[in-house]
Amino acid sequence: MSSKKLFYLSLAVFVGIVAYQVYLKATEKKVVPLTKSWEKAVPHQQVPKGLASLSAKQCGACHQAHYEEWQHSTHSHAWTDKQFQAELKKESSPYLCINCHIPLQNQQEYVVSGLLDGDIYQPVKQKNPHFDRELQQEGINCASCHVRDNVVIGTTGTAKAPHATKKDPEFLSEKLCISCHNASAVVTPTLVCTFETGDEWKKGPFYGQKTCISCHMEPVEREIVTGYGKRLSHLHYFAGSGIPKEKGAKTKGLKGLSFTTSKLATTYKVGEELDYRLTLKNEFAGHRLPTGDPERYYSILLELVNAENKVIASKYDRIGEKWEWWPAAKKLSDNNLNPGEERSFVLKQTLKSSQSLTLRAKVTKHRLNQESATYNKLDSSYPLSITVFEKEYKVLVK
Numbered sequence: 001m002s003s004k005k006l007f008y009l010s011l012a013v014f015v016g017i018v019a020y021q022v023y024l025k026a027t028e029k030k031v032v033p034l035t036k037s038w039e040k041a042v043p044h045q046q047v048p049k050g051l052a053s054l055s056a057k058q059c060g061a062c063h064q065a066h067y068e069e070w071q072h073s074t075h076s077h078a079w080t081d082k083q084f085q086a087e088l089k090k091e092s093s094p095y096l097c098i099n100c101h102i103p104l105q106n107q108q109e110y111v112v113s114g115l116l117d118g119d120i121y122q123p124v125k126q127k128n129p130h131f132d133r134e135l136q137q138e139g140i141n142c143a144s145c146h147v148r149d150n151v152v153i154g155t156t157g158t159a160k161a162p163h164a165t166k167k168d169p170e171f172l173s174e175k176l177c178i179s180c181h182n183a184s185a186v187v188t189p190t191l192v193c194t195f196e197t198g199d200e201w202k203k204g205p206f207y208g209q210k211t212c213i214s215c216h217m218e219p220v221e222r223e224i225v226t227g228y229g230k231r232l233s234h235l236h237y238f239a240g241s242g243i244p245k246e247k248g249a250k251t252k253g254l255k256g257l258s259f260t261t262s263k264l265a266t267t268y269k270v271g272e273e274l275d276y277r278l279t280l281k282n283e284f285a286g287h288r289l290p291t292g293d294p295e296r297y298y299s300i301l302l303e304l305v306n307a308e309n310k311v312i313a314s315k316y317d318r319i320g321e322k323w324e325w326w327p328a329a330k331k332l333s334d335n336n337l338n339p340g341e342e343r344s345f346v347l348k349q350t351l352k353s354s355q356s357l358t359l360r361a362k363v364t365k366h367r368l369n370q371e372s373a374t375y376n377k378l379d380s381s382y383p384l385s386i387t388v389f390e391k392e393y394k395v396l397v398k
């Protein structure tokens, strides 16, 4: 090859490389930093001085009661939950789903440093060299709430603890709960977060009187480690709806509703009208009921059946939200009960012939409906609801 040809060839290659780089620069995606709290994990934590691990199991070696209570809580199922796992596998679920369910960086397989073009489906990620799979299984574990800046956060800063401890009651306040239990954001047109328990509480009658912690972490006097003497402590069941995560599991629930019924005669004359009223009141919850996940609802069923168990009159009602998720997420209706609000359900029936009848009243609370459970391939080992009120009356029509 002549040197002239070589020159032109090199020039062409050079121009080509420059042009390609200009092209790359022009189409390059910008890395947008993470801003919202749920876009980020709690930064990597070292094991606090005096401890061997961050795991709940390790905390439980000394804090036995706390550990046992926490194991009953849905917080300990926040990762292993079957519905969560089913939803996480969907392409429509962005990386950030995990940040409230396994909040510590130590629990996450990847470190996310930003978003390409600000798109939540294009996280810039690297393998996490400190990823701990066992810790991941624990979901929202002790360290999720208690370890920051490599020390254990408490409310007294007790010097009796063998581990590095810092006093920070402000951090361990309802603000911590609200950081996960209040997120309203349109993530994509078909994916919105609507947990507004914190806002509902701030607007309600319990604000200034009772907090998430005073209702969901009952105070008790007890030893927090055997042999260290009694002190102020708090139950760690995080009791809520009481709908268990596994069939037969004993789950602690709180009672949010009160129920009152009208009196029902035991005998009626043919032609008389039976008039039964069941009143539900959101008496004890510091927020709307149901709250949180928009899939939750109550169903109210009043039924009058004859001796052959045939339904001759019934009334069905539902308290909850209704959403349309496609083509764009839209709330269709919402009749959740505000704190203090009551609602009555009535069954009226003119009794036409002499017979013996049974009136059944039943209220159930649901985590999700059957349709959604089937869609997520959840089998019968995953309880969908519990009964919160049930009553039966025998009625004789003469």
Ligand code: HEC
Pocket (backbone or CB within 6 Å): 051, 053, 054, 055, 056, 058, 059, 060, 061, 062, 063, 142, 143, 146, 147, 152, 153, 154, 155, 156, 157, 158, 160, 161, 162, 163, 165, 166, 167, 224, 225, 228, 229, 231
């Ligand atoms: C080797 C035993 C041991 C282990 C393991 C242990 N702790 Fe402790 N912890 C203690 C003792 C002892 C105290 C002080 C008891 C007292 O003051 O009555 C304490 C106190 C605390 C307090 C109260 C601090 C305050 O400011 O009042 C918290 C919170 C706490 N531990 C959380 C944890 C967590 C979370 C873990 C696991 C990451 C853990 N502990 C592991 C023994 C232990």
Ligand code: HEC
Pocket (backbone or CB within 6 Å): 074, 075, 077, 078, 079, 081, 084, 099, 100, 101, 103, 140, 144, 145, 174, 176, 177, 178, 179, 180, 181, 212, 213, 216, 217, 238, 239, 240, 241, 242, 243
């Ligand atoms: C790191 C995020 C996070 C923090 C902090 C947090 N929660 Fe939760 N909480 C969750 C998630 C996620 C669930 C649901 C887990 C599941 O169902 O698998 C949950 C479930 C609950 C439930 C049970 C709901 C039910 O009926 O099943 C209650 C009650 C609750 N949290 C109260 C609290 C309180 C009180 C605090 C503050 C002390 C708190 N949470 C702090 C994320 C959090």
Ligand code: HEC
Pocket (backbone or CB within 6 Å): 056, 059, 060, 063, 066, 067, 068, 070, 075, 140, 141, 142, 143, 144, 145, 146, 154, 155, 172, 173, 176, 213, 217, 224, 232, 233, 234, 235, 236
């Ligand atoms: C969802 C957050 C959360 C989780 C998970 C959690 N705690 Fe706590 N814990 C708190 C809060 C909030 C307080 C302080 C309550 C107060 O004093 O108002 C507390 C208080 C404590 C205390 C001080 C004594 C007491 O009972 O008030 C100990 C000890 C403790 N936790 C241990 C644990 C251990 C061990 C685990 C895991 C098995 C755990 N915690 C899981 C939020 C949490």
Ligand code: HEC
Pocket (backbone or CB within 6 Å): 174, 177, 178, 181, 197, 198, 201, 206, 210, 211, 212, 213, 215, 216, 240, 241, 242, 253, 254, 255, 256, 257, 284, 285, 286, 287, 289, 290, 291, 292, 296, 365
């Ligand atoms: C005045 C007491 C009270 C306060 C304050 C309170 N709660 Fe509740 N909460 C309840 C009761 C009672 C229930 C049980 C409702 C039921 O299923 O009957 C409940 C249920 C829940 C549930 C389950 C949701 C459902 O509908 O099944 C979650 C989650 C929850 N609370 C979180 C919180 C958070 C977060 C805060 C603070 C912002 C808070 N709560 C403040 C009493 C309270």
Ligand code: HEC
Pocket (backbone or CB within 6 Å): 038, 081, 083, 084, 085, 087, 088, 093, 094, 096, 097, 098, 099, 100, 101, 179, 180, 181, 182, 183, 191, 193, 195, 291, 292, 293, 295, 296, 367, 368
């Ligand atoms: C801002 C924090 C946060 C983020 C981000 C988040 N969750 Fe949750 N998730 C919660 C809380 C809080 C609960 C409990 C709410 C309740 O029970 O009222 C929960 C409960 C759930 C449940 C159990 C529902 C039930 O009724 O118990 C599933 C499933 C779930 N989340 C899936 C997801 C998926 C999928 C994503 C991503 C699209 C996601 N979560 C992102 C906070 C969060």
